[in-house]
Amino acid sequence: MPLLVMKFGGTSVADLDRIRHAAQKVRAEVARGYDVIVIVSAMAGKTNELVGWVGETSPLYDAREYDAVVSSGENVTAGLMALTLQEMDVPARSWQGWQVPIQTTSAHGAARFVDIPRANIDAKFAEGFKVAVIAGFQGVSPEGRITTLGRGGSDTTAVAFAAAFGAERCDIYTDVDGIYTTDPRITSKARKLDKISFEEMLELASLGAKVLQTRSVELAMRYKVRLRVLSSFDDTDESSGTLVCDEEEIMESKVVSGLAFSREEAKLTLVTVEDRPGIAAAIFGPLAEAGVNVDMIVQNISEKDYRGHEKPVTDMTFSCPVDQVARAQKALEEARATDSIKYEKLEVDTDAAKVSVVGIGMRSHAGVAARMFRALAEEGINIKVIATSEIKISVLIDRKYMELAVQSLHDAFELEKAG
Amino acid sequence: MPLLVMKFGGTSVADLDRIRHAAQKVRAEVARGYDVIVIVSAMAGKTNELVGWVGETSPLYDAREYDAVVSSGENVTAGLMALTLQEMDVPARSWQGWQVPIQTTSAHGAARFVDIPRANIDAKFAEGFKVAVIAGFQGVSPEGRITTLGRGGSDTTAVAFAAAFGAERCDIYTDVDGIYTTDPRITSKARKLDKISFEEMLELASLGAKVLQTRSVELAMRYKVRLRVLSSFDDTDESSGTLVCDEEEIMESKVVSGLAFSREEAKLTLVTVEDRPGIAAAIFGPLAEAGVNVDMIVQNISEKDYRGHEKPVTDMTFSCPVDQVARAQKALEEARATDSIKYEKLEVDTDAAKVSVVGIGMRSHAGVAARMFRALAEEGINIKVIATSEIKISVLIDRKYMELAVQSLHDAFELEKAG
Numbered sequence: 017m018p019l020l021v022m023k024f025g026g027t028s029v030a031d032l033d034r035i036r037h038a039a040q041k042v043r044a045e046v047a048r049g050y051d052v053i054v055i056v057s058a059m060a061g062k063t064n065e066l067v068g069w070v071g072e073t074s075p076l077y078d079a080r081e082y083d084a085v086v087s088s089g090e091n092v093t094a095g096l097m098a099l100t101l102q103e104m105d106v107p108a109r110s111w112q113g114w115q116v117p118i119q120t121t122s123a124h125g126a127a128r129f130v131d132i133p134r135a136n137i138d139a140k141f142a143e144g145f146k147v148a149v150i151a152g153f154q155g156v157s158p159e160g161r162i163t164t165l166g167r168g169g170s171d172t173t174a175v176a177f178a179a180a181f182g183a184e185r186c187d188i189y190t191d192v193d194g195i196y197t198t199d200p201r202i203t204s205k206a207r208k209l210d211k212i213s214f215e216e217m218l219e220l221a222s223l224g225a226k227v228l229q230t231r232s233v234e235l236a237m238r239y240k241v242r243l244r245v246l247s248s249f250d251d252t253d254e255s256s257g258t259l260v261c262d263e264e265e266i267m268e269s270k271v272v273s274g275l276a277f278s279r280e281e282a283k284l285t286l287v288t289v290e291d292r293p294g295i296a297a298a299i300f301g302p303l304a305e306a307g308v309n310v311d312m313i314v315q316n317i318s319e320k321d322y323r324g325h326e327k328p329v330t331d332m333t334f335s336c337p338v339d340q341v342a343r344a345q346k347a348l349e350e351a352r353a354t355d356s357i358k359y360e361k362l363e364v365d366t367d368a369a370k371v372s373v374v375g376i377g378m379r380s381h382a383g384v385a386a387r388m389f390r391a392l393a394e395e396g397i398n399i400k401v402i403a404t405s406e407i408k409i410s411v412l413i414d415r416k417y418m419e420l421a422v423q424s425l426h427d428a429f430e431l432e433k434a435g
Numbered sequence: 436m437p438l439l440v441m442k443f444g445g446t447s448v449a450d451l452d453r454i455r456h457a458a459q460k461v462r463a464e465v466a467r468g469y470d471v472i473v474i475v476s477a478m479a480g481k482t483n484e485l486v487g488w489v490g491e492t493s494p495l496y497d498a499r500e501y502d503a504v505v506s507s508g509e510n511v512t513a514g515l516m517a518l519t520l521q522e523m524d525v526p527a528r529s530w531q532g533w534q535v536p537i538q539t540t541s542a543h544g545a546a547r548f549v550d551i552p553r554a555n556i557d558a559k560f561a562e563g564f565k566v567a568v569i570a571g572f573q574g575v576s577p578e579g580r581i582t583t584l585g586r587g588g589s590d591t592t593a594v595a596f597a598a599a600f601g602a603e604r605c606d607i608y609t610d611v612d613g614i615y616t617t618d619p620r621i622t623s624k625a626r627k628l629d630k631i632s633f634e635e636m637l638e639l640a641s642l643g644a645k646v647l648q649t650r651s652v653e654l655a656m657r658y659k660v661r662l663r664v665l666s667s668f669d670d671t672d673e674s675s676g677t678l679v680c681d682e683e684e685i686m687e688s689k690v691v692s693g694l695a696f697s698r699e700e701a702k703l704t705l706v707t708v709e710d711r712p713g714i715a716a717a718i719f720g721p722l723a724e725a726g727v728n729v730d731m732i733v734q735n736i737s738e739k740d741y742r743g744h745e746k747p748v749t750d751m752t753f754s755c756p757v758d759q760v761a762r763a764q765k766a767l768e769e770a771r772a773t774d775s776i777k778y779e780k781l782e783v784d785t786d787a788a789k790v791s792v793v794g795i796g797m798r799s800h801a802g803v804a805a806r807m808f809r810a811l812a813e814e815g816i817n818i819k820v821i822a823t824s825e826i827k828i829s830v831l832i833d834r835k836y837m838e839l840a841v842q843s844l845h846d847a848f849e850l851e852k853a854g
Binding site for chain 2: 032035066069070072074077078080081082084085088091092094095096098099100102103109110112114136160161162
């Protein structure tokens with residue numbers, strides 16, 4: 017029997033009525049001849065309520081107990097979904113993590129999958145059950161304690177089950193109808209993509225397109241699980257939503273697939289740092305320890321630049337989220353106080369935003385960067401920092417130009433046109 | 436290390452503040468040198484919310500899924516209680532039913548204990564943990580599904596753990612400060628008992644004193660678990676509350692320990708039933724099948740009473756709760772329609788109440804019934820039905836006299852006086 021995995025997020029199971037809607041979509045797939053594994057999140061708001069109780073009880077909580085409490089939201093939804101399906105004459109059974117058992121590491125709050133044995137669920141399918149409803153976001157440690165996977169873990173659960181059971185596809189039902197070339201709130205020309213490659217999706221997800229959790233896309237890419245993102249609020253059929261898949265499945269891919277952006281970026285520059293081997297480690301080690309997510313890094317060319325010093329000096333620029341600037345400043349000042357680094361001053365610019373163009377076609381097409389810089393120049397937008405990878409080009413610009421930049425780039429790369 | 440079991444009901448863990456109060460009581464026992472097993476209910480109202488969702492989803496629900504959903508309330512409290520204790524520097528760990536594992540039958544919604552293996556929890560105590568917090572009301576079936584024990588199941592869980600771990604005592608914290616000679620709302624002379632025997636408590640519990648679930652008292656009696664009922668809302672010490680224990684531990688017991696009552700009783704009389712072997716079974720079989728809880732049964736003496744019939748006839752009187760009268764009437768009429776019983780008419784009196792005196796001292800003291808009847812006669816209260824057991828005498832009277840009867844009997848047996 018062909019098998020599908022279907023995952024419903026918090027807003028898709030927010031109340032009994034939404035659960036019924038979701039169950040109808042499951043029943044439709046069963047009617048098409050599939051066995052179905054359904055992964056459910058907690059009803060919207062429930063996990064936050066539980067997290068709030070834990071935080072209020074114990075600010076420095078024991079992660080084992082946090083997991084025991086917080087995982088209960090998904091258990092409730094799983095049981096209610098199984099009951100709803102049974103009411104529709106679809107033979108269904110719910111499974112909590114330990115019942116499968118979903119074996120994970122002991123890293124409570126951020127556990128990783130070790131194994132998902134198929135035997136128990138396969139036995140139920142063999143008995144005539146058509147649907148296994150799994151509480152997402154959780155598992156069980158080697159010590160027999162409940163673990164959770166961290167936020168967004170239900171997407172990851174869905175992909176892991178799709179890999180373990182060789183599912184034909186993994187459908188992620190959410191409150192948006194697919195992946196867009198960019199955020200439609202910024203340009204009405206944004207177009208829903210029919211297909212996107214894993215690599216592109218990863219760049220878009222980590223850059224701010226919050227539809228799919230990054231880790232679930234990584235896992236899908238590794239196990240070649242075809243992921244589909246679609247809306248539980250719409251009528252849907254086999255061609256709905258966006259398919260995230262291997263690039264070989266995408267026949268004619270455009271040079272640029274989408275535009276990502278991040279509004280609250282800061283640019284920090286250490287002016288006149290000694291230019292010696294190991295200086296980057298001396299700077300970014302303390303920042304990492306302080307929990308600063310450094311993104312772009314640029315080091316100026318410094319050969320023969322002494323600026324009156326005895327040894328060569330340079331400037332070091334990096335970006336991070338605005339709300340981490342205070343932590344970054346503190347870490348750098350402490351490093352300077354212990355003489356592990358020396359610099360003249362720290363310049364901080366908190367008025368930045370990041371815009372990125374993403375596309376696997378870039379690998380074989382030159383000129384994307386030039387086209388991007390020209391489009392920005394025509395609008396008079398100054399570029400503060402540039403960073404590139406194999407399939408993306410990111411620039412840091414003044415925050416006030418962010419929308420304008422996205423709109424111009426969307427036009428410049430003709431993203432409103434399909435294929 | 437001596438061990439205590441402490442159980443906190445729904446109102447005693449209704450919110451984070453109440454959980455903190457409860458945890459302080461646990462910490463005090465740890466400070467006195469005990470290892471403690473804490474049994475918790477769901478936060479007040481949570482189980483009803485979950486039951487409501489299940490009922491709305493599926494009126495004829497699958498009991499396996501009902502149990503999976505409804506048990507989650509206790510899991511949340513268990514984790515929060517463990518965290519609260521850890522915050523107070525008391526090493527604590529939470530346990531869901533399957534983690535112990537609490538092995539039960541597969542009778543979902545009304546499961547019974549099969550075994551509570553000690554190994555896992557003993558190992559934690561050996562590691563230095565002082566408290567094991569157990570989610571009450573739940574267990575796991577031989578098939579690996581979550582079971583629940585039915586309402587009041589957390590009391591039963593507490594007693595079962597006390598038996599399995601040889602606890603010195605099982606303290607049931609609730610919202611009343613002990614067991615009273617009768618309901619203080621009916622007479623201000625009602626006195627809190629320091630001790631009461633299992634047998635007396637069983638009679639009082641099943642007759643309407645709703646403090647302890649009957650099944651938990653039965654289990655305590657069988658395994659000789661000393662049960663203490665006390666309030667989580669008061670300051671408490673070793674002598675607080677009421678101890679429910681073996682009668683041998685009660686040195687000087689009064690003839691009568693307490694008065695129970697039940698306000699909404701009905702008396703039904705089948706007039707002129709044929710008096711033949713098997714007639715009681717023919718009457719009460721259909722009533723039991725219809726779910727009528729028949730309580731008192733009285734059959735009039737009928738020898739040589741023919742009332743013009745060819746064979747001897749009799750009258751059969753019984754009592755049941757008022758809200759079951761319609762069901763009882765229907766069952767009896769259907770039995771008459773199939774000729775399995777014959778009677779002239781059914782007289783129904785829905786204005787009755789039941790009052791009972793309970794005491795193990797009755798076994799060795801004659802005259803209790805006479806004293807009871809005299810006290811009622813002095814107030815002009817007519818007795819409709821009398822039923823007796825080894826340690827209790829119950830009478831059915833007009834409902835309007837119920838309070839008066841309780842007050843007079845409380846005085847007649849001098850229950851306001853201790854020992």
